[in-house]
Amino acid sequence: PEALVSNIKVSVSSNSPTLYKDLEDQLSKYNIGLQVDTERNQALLYKSGNTKSKQETVISGYVVDAETGDRLPYSTISWFQDGEITGVASSTSGTFSARIRSSRNSIPLLFSFVGYESKRVDFNISSSTELNDIAIRLKPKLYGGSEIIINGNALFSPSDTVFSSLIEAGSFSPLGDNNSTKALQSLPSVLSGPAIEDGLNVRGSSSDGFRVLLDGITLYNQSHLFGLLDGLNGDVLRTSGFFYDVTPARFRAPLGGTLTFLTKTGNLQNFEGSAGLSNTAFSATLEGPISLGKSSFLFSGRHSYIDDVSWFNNQGIIKYGLDIDRNYEFQSDTVEKIEDRNVQNITGNAFFYDLHGKLYFETSSGSQLIASMYI
Known part of the structure; x- marks a missing residue:
């Protein structure tokens, strides 16, 4: 009947030997069968139904x-x-x-x-x-968006919470190095305590309820210098995830949320190396194949030199803050008594280091063997 082919349009571009076969494949999508009699040059269309089940x-x-x-x-x-x-x-x-x-x-x-x-x-x-x-x-591909120009007047208000959060952005990294944990405080319900404190306060929970995972292993000391610097070298991180609302069951997350990091497995094709220098530490990374396309290694290390180079006269600032050998315009008996029982000026040092290592092996069936180290 005409209703069988009503509102159905099929376009076929094919050679003569495969014309009928290609046409039959196109009509089968609409549950229409095709039977061709080449001797009489006749074609029969019929309702085939869904002959092939899913x-x-x-x-x-x-x-x-x-x-x-x-x-x-x-x-x-x-x-x-x-x-x-x-x-x-x-x-x-x-x-x-x-x-x-x-x-x-x-x-x-x-x-x-x-x-x-x-x-x-x-x-x-x-x-x-x-x-x-x-x-x-x-294949890696760089994506660039079109330029966006916004013209307008900025009105400042001391009670504006947006400007308040921007001011706090400086506490992400007090000493210039990366600190992914502190950067999370820009999210709702995530608060950071004092600068010299480890962890985060998520939805009112204590900082010890916040957990950090590195390749599935819990890190109990995820920072350097009491939370001032991140304990992980950003050169070896592949991706990360922060779960503090709906958390996948495999994490068994505590109330304070879970921050998970995955490190790179190393380059399976070429040898690569990189080095970095910040105002607090020196870092170096080396990666490459052990067996081309089958196994690889990655080693990365970082060591501080903040105690070796006094960028801002650190010792002088500390002594001034502790009121040691400070010059006064007047000298009284009270000041002399205070200086007599003053804190002794002792020599101290502060440094940190971290090491990442990873060995990756892959079989022809796609199975993986990974050995990871973090110190």
Whole structure:
């Protein structure tokens, strides 16, 4: 009947030998069958129904950096199913497993990760319903937005909470180095205590209720110099996550929230090294392959020199603050008595260091063996 093909438009571009087969594949999407009699040059259209039921297909593998071979945790894998976009996220080791129900012979999947170029891959499932150990390589890509110019008048108010929070931004890193823990205080319900204090106060909880994880291991001392500096070297960190509201069950998070860090596995393709110098410490990182494409190493260290170089006459400021050998315009008996029982001027020092090490091995089946060290 005419209603069978009403409002259906099919476009086919094919060679003569495969014309009828391509046309049949296009019509099958609309549950229309095609039977061709080449001798009489006749074609019969009929309602075929959903002859092929939906079957479950399992596609699993891992997402890696195309240049270094490093796994990309929490990357996104998406596809269309029943007219809607659905998907999964890769694990902390970059592995994924997607279960898809479809009646088609081909399934397109889109792989994406922040800072990388998205990649679409079409999987042929006509001969197999389970595809394993699929390696997806994403290339890094720089994204730049258009320039935004805002013209207006800024009105200052002493009670403005926005300006108040901006003033507190200077406490993120009192000595110039990175401090990711202190930076979290810009989030709602997250407060930082005094500068010389470890941890955060989340939703009114005490600072000891705040937990930091490094590659799944709890850190009980996550800072240097009583919270002034972060205990983790930013050169070795791949990604991080902060959970203080709805927390995944695998973290078994305390009331004070969980801050988790994942370190890099090292470059599987090339040897690389870097060095950094701040006003408090010197850092160096070395990474490269042990066996090309199969195993890698990463070592990073940082050591302070704040006690070796007096940037701002540190000892003089401390002595002045403790009222040691301070010059007075007048000298009275009271001042002399105070100086007699004054605090003794002793010599002290302060320094810190941290070391990161990681060995990564990967088998041909995609299994991983990781040895991580932090001191």
